[in-house]
Amino acid sequence: MNPVDNTAPSQTESISFEFDLNHSPQKVWRALTDPVLLTEWLLPVVELKLESGAAFTFKTQPYPGWDGVVNCRILEIEAHRKLSYAWNVPFLDTVVTFTLTPTASGTRLSLVQSGFKPDQKQNFGGARYGWKMMGGKLVDLLERLS
Numbered sequence: 001m002n003p004v005d006n007t008a009p010s011q012t013e014s015i016s017f018e019f020d021l022n023h024s025p026q027k028v029w030r031a032l033t034d035p036v037l038l039t040e041w042l043l044p045v046v047e048l049k050l051e052s053g054a055a056f057t058f059k060t061q062p063y064p065g066w067d068g069v070v071n072c073r074i075l076e077i078e079a080h081r082k083l084s085y086a087w088n089v090p091f092l093d094t095v096v097t098f099t100l101t102p103t104a105s106g107t108r109l110s111l112v113q114s115g116f117k118p119d120q121k122q123n124f125g126g127a128r129y130g131w132k133m134m135g136g137k138l139v140d141l142l143e144r145l146s
Contacts, residue, residue, distance in 0.1 A: 012121065017135055081099070092120065099112075
């Protein structure tokens with residue numbers, strides 16, 4: 001199932017997606033927290049420690065105006081239920097939150113990236129596009145995992 005974009009048309013502060021997944025919360029959690037799996041669907045991750053306050057980075061190809069590094073810090077972690085981290089690049093200071101809710105058929109995964117400023121419409125649009133694309137990769141990855 002592809003991600004459902006629940007971002008309201010007038011919304012400029014946060015992006016919201018939901019995924020109804022036919023996979024257990026444990027399997028979805030693994031895809032959100034295993035560095036090898038994160039690299040497959042999101043970005044290569046460096047020094048990820050699953051504890052509140054821990055700093056880590058995502059590193060990807062540099063682009064003009066950006067060195068490809070995302071500095072993150074875990075804000076909240078509750079195994080198999082919630083993961084929230086600061087997502088910081090020189091031009092953007094936001095929070096990404098994943099919430100996992102068990103369902104009869106698997107897991108409902110909610111993804112929210114919040115903290116966009118009114119003058120960050122281009123960043124907002126880029127992040128919205130990026131999460132939709134990466135969310136599709138997450139769905140594909142979960143299908144391949146045993």
